[in-house]
Amino acid sequence: MRAMCEKVIPSPNCSWRYCLYRLPEIPFNWHYHPEYEICLTLNSRGVCHIGDYIAPYGDYDLVLLGPELPHTWQSKINTDLSEQIVHVAQIPAPWLESMVAQHPELQQLEELLSGARRGLRFSQQLAKQCQALFENMEQASPLQRYVLLMDMLTRMAQSQYDYLSSAGFRFDYRQDPAKDKFDRVISFIYDNYTEKLSADMLAEHAHMSTNHFHRFFKKRTERTVTEFINQLRIAKACKLLINTSSPITVISDQCGFNNISNFNRRFQTIKNCTPSQFRTRLQQRALI
Structure with a gap:
């Protein structure tokens, strides 16, 4: 199936987008976009597809995806009919990469962003920390959201993670007619x-x-x-x-x-x- 290009619009007065989804289930939506993406999926179980990686996922699923990396999650309705929650941060690559290149304080993020090209999964412990940061974003000002985002990326850079898609995976976005x-x-x-x-x-x-x-x-x-x-x-x-x-x-x-x-x-x-x-x-x- 061909991946679909998604257009991302930053949140008001922000350089990037934060979005909260509350869903009965997560539909299959194979897509890509030129932004980095942090995705935290809560109270949901199913199968995730990231590049050429396909595997089950469960509660407190936290990943970082690089630009143009096709992905989707797919789940069914919970037996207790409870909501499935997805926090998403989508960050323009030129904006983030230029900040990392220009500011020595952010150079610890270089390896993280390089690894994100394959997709990275983090521990449930870090996912719970990021849940609190995401929840604070909901009512935060644009400046506060920026600080929370940098906090999250810093914690990711200092944590262990698993690569998802294979090193040899290549996606040609021109496949989208x-x-x-x-x-x-x-x-x-x-x-x-x-x-x-x-x-x-x-x-x-x-x-x-x-x-x-x-x-x-x-x-x-x-x-x-x-x-x-x-x-x-x-x-x-x-x-x-x-x-x-x-x-x-x-x-x-x-x-x-x-x-x-x-x-x-x-x-x-x-x-x-x-x-x-x-x-x-x-x-x-x-x-x-």
């Missing part, structure tokens, strides 16, 4: 997300039916088209609220929202506050 098409759609969205975009327009750009495009897009981004575009627009709005004194109505227009009510509603959904509250908090912090 739709990657170029997907990349073109994503580039088009990034170039035009402040303009009026619709699923019909994007589907036509991808030479697909609208229904097929909806499925194609959500499978690769874990978001609907509207959610993806709104996240980009709100990220731009945050930068303008931070770096300019422009009125909020002007910022709403610059970010592609058709009216201020829609802008406020979308901003509240993503940032848990209104644009005016976001700006007020920043001004208050600046006075401290």
Whole structure:
């Protein structure tokens, strides 16, 4: 089966993405992406596929994966119907590798990142430590999340681990026949997300039916088209609220929202506050 390319969008105001999943079961989703990934799977048992490694996994499964390494976990519903929990950190390779190269304090991570190209599994003891770090990330500020991430990577570098995929494994991401098409759609969205975009327009750009495009897009981004575009627009709005004194109505227009009510509603959904509250908090912090 061909691996599917996944598009990763960093968390708001972050250089990387943290995500928490609560699932009845984990479906088979053979995929890859250009980011490093830390994955902690809790209260779940099944089979994991990482490169050419296939084996059972159990509770407190902690792995570090390198860029472009195809992977998936697969489980069934627990007999007691309890939730299966997955904490995920996805870290852009250029950002992390440049920090390691430029800062002597981080050079202890070089061997860890090199080994991650094959996939690394860590002990349950470390997994329990990382569980606490991940749980603190849920409500943490972007700076606090960064500190927690560095703490986690440091603990990994200082721990023993097992290699998963074989040293000779090579994955050719060009095996994904739709990657170029997907990349073109994503580039088009990034170039035009402040303009009026619709699923019909994007589907036509991808030479697909609208229904097929909806499925194609959500499978690769874990978001609907509207959610993806709104996240980009709100990220731009945050930068303008931070770096300019422009009125909020002007910022709403610059970010592609058709009216201020829609802008406020979308901003509240993503940032848990209104644009005016976001700006007020920043001004208050600046006075401290």
